[in-house]
Amino acid sequence: MGIRVCDRILQNVEKPTRYTGNEWNSINKNLNRIDIRFAFCFPDVYEVGMSHLGMKILYHLLNEREDVFCERVFAPWVDMEAKMREYGIPLFTLETHDAVKEFDFVGFTLQYEMSYTNIINMLDLAGFPILSSNRTKEHPFVCAGGPCAYNPEPLADFIDFFVVGEGEEVINEVLDVYLDWKKKDLSREDFLRSISAIEGIYVPRFYEVEYNTDGTIGSFRPVEDIYPAKIRKRIIKDLDRVYYPDKMIVPFTGIVHDRVMLELFRGCIRGCRFCQAGFIYRPVREKTADKLLGIAKNLVESTGYEEISLTSLSTSDYTSLKELTDGLIKEMEPKKVNLSLPSLRVDSFSLELMEKAQKVRKSGLTFAPEAGSQRLRNIINKGVTEEDLLNSVSTAFSGGWSGVKLYFMLGLPMENFEDIEGISDLGQKVVDAYMRTPKEKRGKGLNVTVSTSFFVPKPFTPFQWEPQDSMEVFKDKQSFLKSKIKSKYIKYNWHDPELSFLEAVFSRGDRKLSRVLLKAFEKGCKFDSWGEHFKFDKWMEAFDECGIDPHFYANRRRPFDEILPWDHIDIGISKNYLKREYEKAERQEVTSNCRVNCSGCGAAVFEGGICLE
């Protein structure tokens, strides 16, 4: 047993069960029979990290191996961190409370850019070198995966290797190479060299970048020919045959998603042009309803959870949704287990389903038209018409619903002020639709919420070359919309633009930004996505002191022929396709979804899922 989590400390921090471990279905192993210790780190607090499906899958998958013990690590909240630093307690895992620095691997999952400073802070707390280049044989290998690993460059200085794509197979391949390496007396570099041959593994130190005088990338290439010029992401071809845990850890305290999570499929057929997830997870691959019913039954039995939720990017697109939900309701009703539905495309089927499954207080339905006009919705390929939306809300109002949430983005490419006015018009039309619904049918107390976020251009989308609006323009657009919303039934929620600006910098950043991250960490930046800890002025100081202009990354239009920092990552979808999609956006042309028609994006190289249908 390593570091003990002292009662004296736990009694003086918020939510001590964040640190104690020992939850139902958590795993303990005899360390004498273990060859590899893997510390799976989520760079945010327990409640957030424990809600992440990828961690649940990989935790149990790794622990299936007898020679591996995978343990969990979360970012200690600031009160706990202060105590740890005061008493010199290094970052520890929940399972054994051992110091992370004693592990073979320290793996981070990258879910959002604004968790990057937490990664550095956790490495610092762990007490071994933050920079990859300073680590020696006695230190763990630090790896990272997840959606942000598709543009790994801003973290290149800190991470020894990245896992690009779905991790279930590739992680085991890496560990096998490690076992072999451990037996021989070879260098750290030797191990990294061996795994660079595995598809999906990217070792940043084996690549060199040259920059043009204007700061753009002049060349990006492997330092030796033995390293792949392109790193192709990994996918699981057949989701029915891949490992899915029959257990999930049941926390002692409430977490964000405190229920059984059932993953219906990966990928999305829609191809909304702003949405990174819609491209990087292609091709769409489904699990069969039969398989899912079996998994659900096991998980309810092993966890005792009172609720199951369906998770995927667009649940309404699941081909056997009726069969699955009928089966789940039948199985779960006697066990008093609730089926929690994500925001579905509203039609008569989904309303009926919601009535049946959720026994909801008919309060809120969520819609995401994303843009206020048909013109702009065509540009972003959001295949929703005003008619669809108004039909859906009318149906819902007649069914007794009285609350509607509408989500939009401000600052989408080619947006003008008429599009923004369209947002308030749409809100008003929703109010009108309620008023037209007979009083005896509709629910009481109409409540329409309009929320806007700011568009962040992302790698591997048709908008990857687009500039983000400046923060001043964002603020103007926001106040313009605010002035247009007149109805007392409409509540308007908005964000501050600073965080979206930084997201735009880091989502499309290059290696030079590693220095900025380190500087921001040194200035005390952490938990940036937690409003109360976000220190925008410190960030600006960090850019300034590093001599790096953040607007170069966020607000500059990049020419099509520019070498992008993530060009060496291959997600199957061709750059040409993304360019074609951009040009269609300019012509306000929509692209049909994968099920209607293949648009030839390139994901068919993976020979899986919908591309084979």
Place this chain on the structure above:
Amino acid sequence: MSSVRVKFFRGEEVKFISHLDLMKMYERALRRSGVPIAYSQGFNPHPQMVFGLPLSVGVTSESEYADFELEGNMDPGEFMQRLNGSLPEGIRIVDAAVKKAGSNIMAAIAGASYDIMASTDSNLDMEVLKDKLRQFLDKEEIYVEKEAKGKIKQINIRPMIYNMEIGILEFDESSQSAPDGCSDIKLCNNPWLLRYVNVIKEEADFLKLKPPTAILCFKMLLAAGSAANLKPEFAIKAFADYSGCRFDILKIHRSGLFTGDKDKLTEPLSGRIILSI
């Protein structure tokens, strides 16, 4: 329909769980175990279970109680065994019996006993401290300040203290093993406390703090439940104010929970009379 009353432990592993989270934990354990628990009717069905008296965060207990309503009949022994198989480490049902007619456990709670470890800055002789405690308990009224709904109220806690004792737990730095004795064995032979002495030693060592040289032990029986309820911290605080000593509470452990009324406290499962005034 039948009803089972159980007695369970809450160990060090699970002492930081809030009361609400404990109930959620039981709800899930019941579903995992497959025991025929009855659910409430309505939109949001909940298992029919009632707990004795919430335990403050950080407190361990060897004496928690809960009532469970079952669909149909199940032998209490089997119920206990099945549910134990689905409970996390640190929570253990140690006794179960068919619940007799009458009010549920929550409504019936009337008293609770605690064993408390504390360090002190006082270098008073134990006999002097004991004398002070005697004088303290001889008072007819003992007022403490309590904040409720933003207002500070003076509350007389004397009627809620049924019994209170103090003793010393020797803490010998030179010996590596658990302390083998204390001046008043009767007062601190509770293994839950003795085990914790080592924890305190290790923690002091690990955090590089000066270990306490003397550890006191309080034992008390207090009013508990909906009619009158006194937390042990208040009793110690009042005694500290009275005696002019400072006590740092190191551990609170609930050693018993009783039903009945203040004239006759009984053990909730057996109905055995514990205290009769």
